[in-house]
Amino acid sequence: MASVLEIKELHVEIDGKEILKGVNLTIKQGEIHAVMGPNGTGKSTLAQAIMGHPRYEVTQGEVYLDGEDVLEMEVDERAQAGLFLGMQYPSEISGVTNSDFLRSSINAQREEGDEINLMQFIKQLDKSMEELEMDTDMSTRYLNEGFSGGEKKRNEILQLMMLEPAFGILDEIDSGLDIDALKVVAKGINHLRGDDFGALIITHYQRLLNYITPDNVHVMMQGRIVKSGDKELAERLEAEGYDWIKEELGIEDETIGAE
Amino acid sequence: MVKNAPEIGDYKYGFHDEDVSIFRSDRGLTEDIVREISKMKEEPQWMLDFRLKSLEHFYKMPTPMWGGDLSELDFDEITYYVKPSEATERSWDEVPEEIKNTFDKLGIPEAEQKYLSGVSAQYESEVVYHNMEEDLEEKGVIFKDTDSALRENEELFRENWATVVPPTDNKFAALNSAVWSGGSFIYCPPGVKLDTPLQAYFRINSENMGQFERTLIICDEGSSVHYVEGCTAPVYTTNSLHSAVVEIVVKKDAYCRYTTIQNWANNVYNLVTKRTFVDANGTMEWVDGNLGSKITMKYPSIFLKGEGARGMTLSIALAGNGQLQDAGAKMIHLAPNTSSTIVSKSIAKNGGKVSYRGQVHFGRKATNARSNIECDTLIMDKESTSDTIPYNEILNDNISLEHEAKVSKVSEEQLFYLMSRGIGEEEATEMIVMGFIEPFTKELPMEYAVEMNRLISFEMEGSIG
Numbered sequence: 001m002a003s004v005l006e007i008k009e010l011h012v013e014i015d016g017k018e019i020l021k022g023v024n025l026t027i028k029q030g031e032i033h034a035v036m037g038p039n040g041t042g043k044s045t046l047a048q049a050i051m052g053h054p055r056y057e058v059t060q061g062e063v064y065l066d067g068e069d070v071l072e073m074e075v076d077e078r079a080q081a082g083l084f085l086g087m088q089y090p091s092e093i094s095g096v097t098n099s100d101f102l103r104s105s106i107n108a109q110r111e112e113g114d115e116i117n118l119m120q121f122i123k124q125l126d127k128s129m130e131e132l133e134m135d136t137d138m139s140t141r142y143l144n145e146g147f148s149g150g151e152k153k154r155n156e157i158l159q160l161m162m163l164e165p166a167f168g169i170l171d172e173i174d175s176g177l178d179i180d181a182l183k184v185v186a187k188g189i190n191h192l193r194g195d196d197f198g199a200l201i202i203t204h205y206q207r208l209l210n211y212i213t214p215d216n217v218h219v220m221m222q223g224r225i226v227k228s229g230d231k232e233l234a235e236r237l238e239a240e241g242y243d244w245i246k247e248e249l250g251i252e253d254e255t256i257g258a259e
Numbered sequence: 260m261v262k263n264a265p266e267i268g269d270y271k272y273g274f275h276d277e278d279v280s281i282f283r284s285d286r287g288l289t290e291d292i293v294r295e296i297s298k299m300k301e302e303p304q305w306m307l308d309f310r311l312k313s314l315e316h317f318y319k320m321p322t323p324m325w326g327g328d329l330s331e332l333d334f335d336e337i338t339y340y341v342k343p344s345e346a347t348e349r350s351w352d353e354v355p356e357e358i359k360n361t362f363d364k365l366g367i368p369e370a371e372q373k374y375l376s377g378v379s380a381q382y383e384s385e386v387v388y389h390n391m392e393e394d395l396e397e398k399g400v401i402f403k404d405t406d407s408a409l410r411e412n413e414e415l416f417r418e419n420w421a422t423v424v425p426p427t428d429n430k431f432a433a434l435n436s437a438v439w440s441g442g443s444f445i446y447c448p449p450g451v452k453l454d455t456p457l458q459a460y461f462r463i464n465s466e467n468m469g470q471f472e473r474t475l476i477i478c479d480e481g482s483s484v485h486y487v488e489g490c491t492a493p494v495y496t497t498n499s500l501h502s503a504v505v506e507i508v509v510k511k512d513a514y515c516r517y518t519t520i521q522n523w524a525n526n527v528y529n530l531v532t533k534r535t536f537v538d539a540n541g542t543m544e545w546v547d548g549n550l551g552s553k554i555t556m557k558y559p560s561i562f563l564k565g566e567g568a569r570g571m572t573l574s575i576a577l578a579g580n581g582q583l584q585d586a587g588a589k590m591i592h593l594a595p596n597t598s599s600t601i602v603s604k605s606i607a608k609n610g611g612k613v614s615y616r617g618q619v620h621f622g623r624k625a626t627n628a629r630s631n632i633e634c635d636t637l638i639m640d641k642e643s644t645s646d647t648i649p650y651n652e653i654l655n656d657n658i659s660l661e662h663e664a665k666v667s668k669v670s671e672e673q674l675f676y677l678m679s680r681g682i683g684e685e686e687a688t689e690m691i692v693m694g695f696i697e698p699f700t701k702e703l704p705m706e707y708a709v710e711m712n713r714l715i716s717f718e719m720e721g722s723i724g
Contacts, residue, residue, distance in 0.1 A: 051679050054671055074678070074684070075675060076678040076681050076682055076684065079678070079679055084680075091672045091673045091675075093673055093676070093677070093690070093691060093694055094695065094697070095694025095695055095696070096690050096697075104682055104690065105681055105682060108681035108683065109681040142694070163681075
């Protein structure tokens with residue numbers, strides 16, 4: 001049965017300031033949702049809060065994964081339950097090779113005694129890296145250390161492909177990418193597309209959606225989802241910008257705290 | 260300012276079972292005790308004279324007032340010489356639970372645990388050692404405990420003895436010179452390159468002494484030696500002072516690496532003097548890991564005396580609650596085209612203190628000399644602190660010196676990143692710490708690297724607040 005990620009009336013504060021003001025969103029496996037919106041409207045906060053970043057405090061609302069209370073879980077438990085966050089600014093960790101990190105991550109999500117076979121791991125890693133057109137030395141380099149912006153983003157997608165989560169939340173995975181890199185990243189995500197994978201893609205450009213066709217598109221403003229639609233909504237945003245939505249809803253400044 | 264200070268090695272020495280005489284020196288250090296030690300060892304007159312002269316220096320020299328607070332160190336409360344057979348009298352029950360637990364966590368077999376705690380002697384490695392000994396003998400390599408070397412290789416011994424670290428160097432070097440016992444003696448003849456490391460671990464059943472050991476290594480022209488001592492298991496001892504001296508002579512074109520990991524019980528003052536003289540195109544490398552102890556003061560130094568000589572010190576220090584690791588390095592450039600590298604990695608947790616204290620000196624003749632210093636500190640919590648105290652002395656303007664110092668914390672972002680991939684908080688913290696010391700562990704022989712990682716992982720347990 002397809003898994004479901006439900007976000008209900010989610011309110012989130014950071015350093016005492018309310019950023020999300022009641023977000024409702026339901027994602028089923030097999031679906032790809034895009035959350036769009038200008039900068040400063042709460043998109044990244046949504047991603048971080050779902051994954052449980054300690055600086056983001058949920059003050060109200062619920063998040064359920066197949067009926068399990070996600071907000072009660074530690075960050076690692078959320079990952080083990082099937083959530084993945086592709087980060088906008090992935091951390092650099094010196095002395096830990098990319099492949100050791102990947103293997104630890106995979107094994108962390110498996111039972112003790114059921115660790116991934118090393119040969120199988122290497123095969124899978126080589127295949128995924130080839131698909132993402134990554135240099136083979138990327139696996140032996142230290143995790144994200146000295147990676148270019150584009151390399152970091154590819155590395156996030158590599159992790160996504162290797163970990164095969166139930167849901168991938170991708171926070172501005174397209175920012176800072178040139179068109180070739182964007183195509184490669186989109187290829188990786190499309191590779192996972194299917195009945196066993198759901199995604200929440202956060203972006204403020206429509207261009208990624210030229211390569212990944214979303215099933216649902218949501219627009220965020222002032223810490224809420226203000227409009228939802230299908231891929232045509234994204235296309236209209238690309239063509240006309242956000243002003244028509246603001247006009248339609250009577251919003252003058254879409255950023256948080258401006259209302 | 261930066262003076263060489265002292266400490267000691269945690270050797271796994273064995274015992275002479277044919278020697279049953281028991282002697283324990285009275286507390287407090289007197290001339291009689293020094294005479295008695297020398298007499299029992301049947302030393303030549305010159306060594307007794309050397310000891311007595313050193314004792315005078317020890318009396319005269321002040322206790323260092325910098326670095327760690329040594330005011331609680333009572334020289335009258337220390338036993339200066341324990342005959343090996345006496346040392347086995349400690350019973351297994353007396354070894355603290357904490358130490359036993361650590362042994363268990365490290366997966367050390369019980370027989371070895373007892374040996375390490377001074378409860379029993381360990382003989383199992385003897386065969387391995389003897390095989391190795393034969394091979395070394397063929398090549399003309401001398402590898403034995405320092406007392407035996409004095410008896411059996413007196414000429415070579417005397418020619419090099421105290422030429423690198425004179426008794427007048429500092430109070431603890433003077434003390435060691437007066438009461439030294441045990442340690443390793445290595446001579447590697449010209450052109451002989453040893454592929455496998457010489458390990459003190461195998462040199463057993465010689466003489467047990469860990470407190471004031473004295474190591475002398477001579478690498479003759481074009482030779483190559485890697486010496487490894489110590490182990491990661493905590494060394495349990497009722498003695499509160501360890502003060503060793505290590506002297507190394509690296510001749511022209513020779514190479515020496517000295518790898519040591521020490522993990523002292525946390526009642527121990529660990530004060531060691533380590534120094535090398537390097538001739539033209541020679542290379543010296545100290546790979547030095549310091550864990551445990553109450554206070555460690557240790558600054559392995561390298562005197563680059565010949566043109567093109569190279570030196571490297573790679574060290575890690577970990578300080579926990581109530582501990583001070585005051586460690587660093589000294590690089591003394593005295594000739595043209597000499598180069599040195601210092602990489603110091605420190606970790607402070609649970610209120611521990613780590614200090615990097617280093618000296619780089621460029622003499623007038625050291626034209627075109629280069630030095631690169633990198634000090635990284637990782638602070639695990641708000642209670643822990645670190646200091647970086649570099650001292651550079653430059654007497655000619657044709658040199659290059661780079662110094663980089665970084666203090667970091669295990670950041671929330673890093674932890675969140677690793678945990679968001681399913682890795683638990685404890686494992687994530689451990690990964691970050693292991694990554695931090697990776698430049699050190701990758702230089703260790705495999706079995707030591709494995710032990711080191713296990714130990715760090717054990718040390719990190721429960722350090723997450």
